[in-house]
Amino acid sequence: MITIRVPCSSANIGPGFDVLGVSLSIWLELHVKIDRNASTPSPKPSLNCSITYEGEGADHVPLDARHNLITRTALYVLQCHDKREFPAFTHVHIINPIPLGRGLGSSGAAVVAGVMLGNVVGDLGLSKDRMMDYCLMIERHPDNVMAAMMGGFVGSYLLELDPKDMERKEIPLAEVLPEPAGGEDTGLKPPEPPLGIGHYIKFGWAKEIKAIAIIPDFEVATADARRVLPKSYTAKDMIFNFQRLAVLTTALTRSPPDADLIFLAMQDKVHQPYRKTLIPGLTEILASVTPKSHPGLLGICLSGAGPTILALATDNFEKIAEEILRRFKEEGIHSRWELLEPAHDGATVTYS
Numbered sequence: 621m622i623t624i625r626v627p628c629s630s631a632n633i634g635p636g637f638d639v640l641g642v643s644l645s646i647w648l649e650l651h652v653k654i655d656r657n658a659s660t661p662s663p664k665p666s667l668n669c670s671i672t673y674e675g676e677g678a679d680h681v682p683l684d685a686r687h688n689l690i691t692r693t694a695l696y697v698l699q700c701h702d703k704r705e706f707p708a709f710t711h712v713h714i715i716n717p718i719p720l721g722r723g724l725g726s727s728g729a730a731v732v733a734g735v736m737l738g739n740v741v742g743d744l745g746l747s748k749d750r751m752m753d754y755c756l757m758i759e760r761h762p763d764n765v766m767a768a769m770m771g772g773f774v775g776s777y778l779l780e781l782d783p784k785d786m787e788r789k790e791i792p793l794a795e796v797l798p799e800p801a802g803g804e805d806t807g808l809k810p811p812e813p814p815l816g817i818g819h820y821i822k823f824g825w826a827k828e829i830k831a832i833a834i835i836p837d838f839e840v841a842t843a844d845a846r847r848v849l850p851k852s853y854t855a856k857d858m859i860f861n862f863q864r865l866a867v868l869t870t871a872l873t874r875s876p877p878d879a880d881l882i883f884l885a886m887q888d889k890v891h892q893p894y895r896k897t898l899i900p901g902l903t904e905i906l907a908s909v910t911p912k913s914h915p916g917l918l919g920i921c922l923s924g925a926g927p928t929i930l931a932l933a934t935d936n937f938e939k940i941a942e943e944i945l946r947r948f949k950e951e952g953i954h955s956r957w958e959l960l961e962p963a964h965d966g967a968t969v970t971y972s
């Protein structure tokens with residue numbers, strides 16, 4: 621059996637919109653079997669790949685390989701290598717504890733898992749760097765996929781891609797879900813990603829820092845949360861974020877962490893102010909839970925596109941989480957919390 625494990629991730633970390641991401645300790649897992657001695661099932665599963673699924677989204681995630689984000693992604697990788705289907709008798713069991721549409725990078729993890737799946741079943745021998753190129757054709761912001769693939773606290777930038785390639789219908793797009801946009805079998809070979817689309821650097825992460833994820837029980841689709849953002853920004857707001865970003869990436873490596881420095885360095889004017897319309901209580905939570913009111917807290921932000929809140933802290937985890945749960949409750953929102961740590965290894969494949 622082949623096991624593919626991919627961590628969830630929290631993107632942006634305040635000022636680092638579409639730039640920063642940290643992989644965290646909830647793992648999507650695929651158990652892959654290719655049973656060459658099996659007799660042909662009837663009906664033959666689409667694309668030769670049967671899927672079973674447990675965990676978050678089990679009641680609605682598609683189990684047809686043409687529609688499931690993980691297998692559609694794998695198929696894109698296979699098609700780029702002249703393979704139209706999965707090897708006969710492929711079975712993929714998906715175990716997914718990452719909540720969907722909450723800002724913890726479930727789609728990024730699915731895309732990374734799908735590219736790794738295509739690589740292993742197609743016996744393609746792609747490096748992690750090359751697999752990232754495929755991920756970035758499908759999920760077009762690098763922060764989640766880069767952190768999930770490479771592990772730890774990561775900053776990344778993209779090369780600009782050819783607009784003609786980007787319009788090709790054969791490429792599945794993570795963000796236009798739930799209905800498959802792209803990924804169509806036009807009979808044409810999809811465009812292979814250019815080499816080296818994404819470039820990254822791993823930052824340090826002080827060992828004392830843990831991540832509290834407060835996860836509301838409603839979803840915000842990333843596509844919707846990107847639609848509320850403006851098309852242009854003032855120089856003042858961009859400079860506000862650049863200044864904080866430059867300080868934050870090093871501040872989070874220092875031991876002991878400096879709470880006052882980090883708290884202010886995690887402020888943002890690029891995405892959080894616009895997303896408050898989608899997340900009741902967001903502005904109040906970000907402003908009122910501080911290192912002064914809650915010793916041990918370092919900083920607080922929206923995780924990815926939300927609605928999860930990410931609080932970085934060294935201590936007092938339960939008190940910090942309870943306060944944010946209470947504030948969501950005042951807005952009529954039920955939420956739960958998890959204490960997470962960076963997943964430094966990123967995505968892994970093991971054979972047993």
Ligand SMILES: Nc1ncnc2c1ncn2[C@@H]1O[C@H](COP(=O)(O)OP(=O)(O)O)[C@@H](O)[C@H]1O
Binds near residue numbers: 721727
């Ligand atoms: N394990 C999975 N298997 C199949 N599809 C998935 C999986 N995880 C996420 N997805 C797809 O990605 C969508 C969520 O993506 P998105 O809106 O970007 O939110 P998130 O913040 O969780 O990444 C889900 O509604 C589902 O369509």
Ligand SMILES: N[C@@H](CCOP(=O)(O)O)C(=O)O
Binds near residue numbers: 638723846924925
């Ligand atoms: N930079 C993106 C990150 C989206 O992360 P997700 O976990 O919500 O998918 C954005 O903020 O739109």
